[in-house]
Amino acid sequence: MTDFWTPVQLSLTVASLALIIVLIVGTLVAKWMAHRSFKGKSLIDTLLLLPLVLPPSVVGFLLIIVFGRHSFVGQLIETISGQPIIFTTTAAIIAATVVAFPLMYQSAVAGFETINRDIENAARVDGANEFKVFSFITLPLAAKAIISGGILSFARALGEFGATLMFAGNLPGRTQTIPTAIYVAMDSGNMTLAWQWVIVILLISFGMLMMVNLLRRRY
Template sequence: MSTEFLDPIILSIRIAIIASAIVMVIGTLIGKIMANLKWKGKIFLEILFILPLVLPPSVVGFFLIIIFGVNSPIGQVIQSIFGSPIIFTWWAGVIAAVVVAFPLMYQVTKAGFEMIDNSIEDAARVDGANEWAVFYRISLPLSFQSIVTGFILSFTRALGEFGATLMFAGNIPGKTQTVSTAIYVAIDSGNMELAWDWVISIILISTSLLFIAQFIKIK
């Protein structure tokens, strides 16, 4: 297989793995907090967390540029630390993937934590367990299926991200070109054979992972 074919796939997988790992940690913690939160105004937080799932990818990419661009405070801090802006790097692709994949991880893990019988956690607290022990020894094991499912869904979402990645990370061959942007370029240039190869590869990877997620759900 040629480098032209493999590079976008390898980069997409690398971005998806890193983004999904980040999303798994953040999504699990926030999912647990939101599952137990009794504040009536939490609906506004719910909307905020789910919003990237329904917004057009171009809008997500626009806000990422505003937040992390070279003229933003965060962008300037990043540039001063690392010596270069994060925009139009493959790390920008990771950030874009984290933002679009987070709602899936959050929704699945929150649902998993909400299904836990609160009396089990309360019994552990009565026995002297602190909140971390309750979370680590009871909540996590009981919601493990949801966490793994959320990770797989987040991975497949991150793997196929296009719009936000194109705007924020660009489409630089060998540097920021993911398989989704590569397919777009291949079709635009009339190279349908190469486009088909990438499409089939991504379908096989995503379908395999979704089969695993369904198997875990059945188990």
């Protein structure tokens, strides 16, 4: 029974850490991009959303190119940590973060763009600095979109398969998440075990989507 829950625990850990990263980075990048107009903005926006439409195998391939043992980044990480990043839990977190980021970014941008800038400017006129404006006015007004984006990002990170399999592998207890565990169970003909994991991820994903729908209806 312990072996059954190991991929579940790892998936929740990976998805939670990926959520923290995309929540912080995605919100800050979205705030910077919203209401700005500059040359090349469309190109940057497209690049940030690209993982949303790329096949997971392509994302995994690109991650191997960037973080692999033959890349500068990969060699630098291996020099610092003493081991390659590929086929580790960290690799699974990176893969989940990359595929989940566009959902967080897209939702946060939409939330920030709906804010009336006169409200923010009025706070500045009253003496509030940029940190206070962002913390006490901008974030609360965009909270619905940010929370929705965070929930969807968590669900996407939880269900990531292709990029994780290529970049992090399928090592039981280290990188085997629910999707990869289901794949192995099916491949070995153990449909009962596969169904058990499918039910778990269905329940979690269903709960995430219900939270998003309830949030939209409430606000």
